[in-house]
Amino acid sequence: MKTTINITLITTLLFSVAISCKNQTDKKKETEEVVKVDYLNETKADFDNRMAWWRDARFGMFIHWGPYAVPAGIYNGEEIEGIGEWIMYNAKVPIEEYETYAKAFDPQKFDADQWAKLMKYAGMKYVVITSKHHDGFALWDSKVSQYNIADFSPYGKDILKQLSNACKKYGIKFGTYHSIMDWHHPKAQADTYTKNREVNDEDKEEFKGYLEDYLKPQLRELITEYDTDIMWFDGEWVEEFTHDQGKALYQYVRELKPSILINNRVDKGRQGMQGMNKDDADYAGDFGTPEQEILEGTVSSDWESCMTMNDTWGFKSKDDNWKSSTVLIHNLIDIVAKGGNYLLNVGPTAEGLIPEPSVERLTEMGNWLAINGEAIYSTDRLEQNFKQGEDIRFTKKKGSKTIYAITLIKPESVLTLNHIKPEQNSIIKILGIDNNLKWEFSKETGLKIHVPQDLLSTWNEKTFAWSFKITGKEI
Ligand code: FHN
Numbered sequence: 110m111k112t113t114i115n116i117t118l119i120t121t122l123l124f125s126v127a128i129s130c131k132n133q134t135d136k137k138k139e140t141e142e143v144v145k146v147d148y149l150n151e152t153k154a155d156f157d158n159r160m161a162w163w164r165d166a167r168f169g170m171f172i173h174w175g176p177y178a179v180p181a182g183i184y185n186g187e188e189i190e191g192i193g194e195w196i197m198y199n200a201k202v203p204i205e206e207y208e209t210y211a212k213a214f215d216p217q218k219f220d221a222d223q224w225a226k227l228m229k230y231a232g233m234k235y236v237v238i239t240s241k242h243h244d245g246f247a248l249w250d251s252k253v254s255q256y257n258i259a260d261f262s263p264y265g266k267d268i269l270k271q272l273s274n275a276c277k278k279y280g281i282k283f284g285t286y287h288s289i290m291d292w293h294h295p296k297a298q299a300d301t302y303t304k305n306r307e308v309n310d311e312d313k314e315e316f317k318g319y320l321e322d323y324l325k326p327q328l329r330e331l332i333t334e335y336d337t338d339i340m341w342f343d344g345e346w347v348e349e350f351t352h353d354q355g356k357a358l359y360q361y362v363r364e365l366k367p368s369i370l371i372n373n374r375v376d377k378g379r380q381g382m383q384g385m386n387k388d389d390a391d392y393a394g395d396f397g398t399p400e401q402e403i404l405e406g407t408v409s410s411d412w413e414s415c416m417t418m419n420d421t422w423g424f425k426s427k428d429d430n431w432k433s434s435t436v437l438i439h440n441l442i443d444i445v446a447k448g449g450n451y452l453l454n455v456g457p458t459a460e461g462l463i464p465e466p467s468v469e470r471l472t473e474m475g476n477w478l479a480i481n482g483e484a485i486y487s488t489d490r491l492e493q494n495f496k497q498g499e500d501i502r503f504t505k506k507k508g509s510k511t512i513y514a515i516t517l518i519k520p521e522s523v524l525t526l527n528h529i530k531p532e533q534n535s536i537i538k539i540l541g542i543d544n545n546l547k548w549e550f551s552k553e554t555g556l557k558i559h560v561p562q563d564l565l566s567t568w569n570e571k572t573f574a575w576s577f578k579i580t581g582k583e584i
Contacts, residue, residue, distance in 0.1 A: 148363035149356055149393060160395060160411060162282065163339075163370055165487040165507070166234035167445050168478075171286070171415055171454035172224075173239050173422035174268075175246050176210035178459040182425030193456060194423030197244050197292055198302050204293060211246050211256070215263040219461025225275035227463065231471035232478035234486070235282035237341045237452060240269060240331055242286070242423075243302075245293025249335065253326045256293060273335045284339025284370075285331050287324075289358075290347045294319055298347060308348040316349035325361060332365040341398075342374040352377045352390065359393035370395050372413070385412060396450075403444055407495055413450035416440065418467050424456040431466045434473035438573045441474070441485065442515050446502035448490035477573050480541035484513035484576040491583045494528040503528070505583075513540075514577040519568040524577065526556040531581035539564070540576040556581075 151159075177194045184200040191199045197207045228236055241247050249269035250259035259267050269285070276283045291297035296319035301308065331337050340362050345355065355376030362371055371394060373379055378392025384399035385408065386392045396411035403414050418437065419428045432440075437453065444451045455467045478485060488504040491512070496502050500517045514526055530550060531537065537546045537558055547559040558577060568575075 146364070146367070148360050148367070149391070156395070159368055160370065163235070163396075163450065164411065166282070167450055167485050167488070168231075168233050168441060169235040169237060169282075169284075169413075169450065169452045170228050170231070170233045171237050171422070171452045172457065173242065173286075173424075173454060174457045175239060175242050175244060175248065175423065176207065176214045176262075177242070177244060178424040178457065179210040179213050181459065182421070182427055188427055192423065193421040193425040193428070194239075194242050194244070196423075204299060207244065207293075208256075208261075211261050212263070214246075214258070214459060216268075216457070216459060216461030217264070219268065219271075219457075221268075221271035221275035222278070224272065224463065225279045225281055227468060227471055228276075228281050229279045231475040232482055232485075233281065233453075233471075235284055235339065236272070236276060237284040237286050237339055238269065238272060240285035240287050241291070241327065243288045243290050243292050243298075243344055245288075245291045245297075245299075247327065249331065251327055251330055253323060253330065269331070269335050273337075277336075282338040283336065284341055285335070285337050286341040286343060287328065287331070288344035289324065289342055289350055289374075290344030291319070291324075294323060296323070297349075313349050316347075317354075320350075320354060320358070325358075328362060329365060332362065332369065337366070337369060339370045339372075340375070341372045345374045345377060345379070350377070352392070356391070356393050372396055372398050374398055384414075385410070399449075403440060404447055404449065407447050407490055411450075412448075413452050414440075414444050415452040415454065417454045417456075418470060422454050422456055424458050424464070429466070431470070434470045434477075435570075435573055437470055438474055438477050439517050442502050442517065442574055443496075445485050445488060446490055446495040446504055446515070448495075473571065473573075476571070481515075481574070481576045484515055484540060484578070488513070491528070493583060497527060501526070503583075510580050510582060512579045512581055512583070514579060516575045516577070519565065519572070520560055520575065522560055522562065522565065524558040524560060525554070526558070528583055529556050529579055529581050530584045531556060531579050535580040537577060537579050540578055542567075546577075 173194050177196050180196050182189055182193050184196060189196050189200045240249060245256060247257035250267040251257045255261055258264055273283045292302040293299055296315040359371055359375045362369060373386050373394025376393040378386035380387055382400045382402060385397035396413050399412060399414045401416055404412060418432055419430045421428045441451045455463050457463050484504050487507045489507055491503045491505055494503060502515045504513045512529055537548050542564060548556060550556045
């Protein structure tokens with residue numbers, strides 16, 4: 110009898126413990142569900158903290174690379190107008206035929222370490238590479254689709270894995286460009302890109318399936334397996350994609366990695382190539398994306414100007430219209446003086462080489478930044494005046510009284526600055542030149558800096574710009 114009572118007692122006890130554990134688990138689960146973070150309503154402090162490294166970085170490399178580098182702008186013996194990565198659309202290449210380019214894409218000369226070293230030397234602090242462009246081809250070993258560099262191409266290896274590892278080695282943040290539009294996927298734009306036909310309700314319904322069962326699982330792979338720091342969306346303009354889907358996509362990506370940065374092309378707010386969000390709704394995205402242009406003036410939100418070095422993002426064998434190093438360096442200075450970032454593109458060849466003209470320009474940008482980087486990195490724009498005339502730009506070192514006046518042309522023997530009042534004992538120098546320059550200031554005549562003739566005579570075609578370092582304040 111005693112034994113029976115004990116067993117009953119123990120069973121009752123275990124049962125009540127089980128019930129109480131279940132209640133706690135349910136409560137915990139319920140609490141967890143209640144705690145779900147709304148990343149679309151982040152505090153300013155959390156946002157500033159998350160954006161801090163990107164704002165300090167100022168300069169990154171954009172890479173457009175994929176099977177479009179194989180035709181390199183030529184189709185059926187003819188040069189196809191337009192940007193290289195759009196050849197599938199512009200030449201109305203049937204999917205099966207375009208897949209032959211993917212089958213031929215075998216970049217044996219690709220060297221991730223060499224690319225990361227070039228970024229480092231050029232002074233680029235982050236990279237954004239096409240994980241999947243509009244053609245739908247994945248540059249990583251995706252388990253979601255066989256249409257990728259590891260399974261579909263003879264190359265057979267994971268490009269993104271190699272590059273993300275190399276970037277880590279050199280301290281460069283790794284980001285991916287991912288197209289929402291997809292000319293290869295049957296539930297996306299595979300059947301419209303050649304016909305430009307009207308999008309109907311069935312297309313919109315199918316597109317939801319593509320988003321949930323294809324796009325999001327591939328994003329999960331990229332964010333969880335490649336430790337992506339930036340998700341740079343594009344192709345958001347397709348009619349099937351909605352503002353609500355954009356906000357949900359932003360939330361989804363942030364839940365996967367709360368610290369990740371996401372551009373404004375995750376949603377539908379972008380005002381075309383000008384790149385900044387309309388302010389007539391709660392559009393998602395951490396920064397605006399002017400494309401092939403620089404904002405005229407300054408704005409209160411974060412922005413990054415993305416540009417090509419020639420006229421195409423993806424490699425075109427016949428595009429030799431390269432911007433000079435002077436133009437590229439002056440673009441960087443102008444963008445940073447206005448409080449933006451510069452995302453400068455390279456379009457590697459099908460063999461895996463960054464074109465020599467790009468390497469030359471990036472090397473000269475690196476040479477300039479090795480001397481003048483302190484006037485670019487971790488700087489803010491001045492409150493009132495980002496420039497004086499057309500040939501002087503200003504930046505200010507974060508959290509200090511150091512101001513840089515950057516002259517884009519060789520200055521006169523007396524450089525007059527109208528908006529800077531130096532501290533009484535301020536030493537004024539040109540970065541990279543150790544001479545303390547003579548100067549005087551008055552409210553009437555402003556700041557006059559004397560540049561000796563022997564310094565002026567050192568200015569040459571590879572000087573590009575001088576940064577005058579001043580301790581003082583904007584007036
Ligand atoms: O259609 C794309 C284009 O191929 C390229 O990727 C640029 C660079 O951001 N974005 C779109 C054009 O606005």
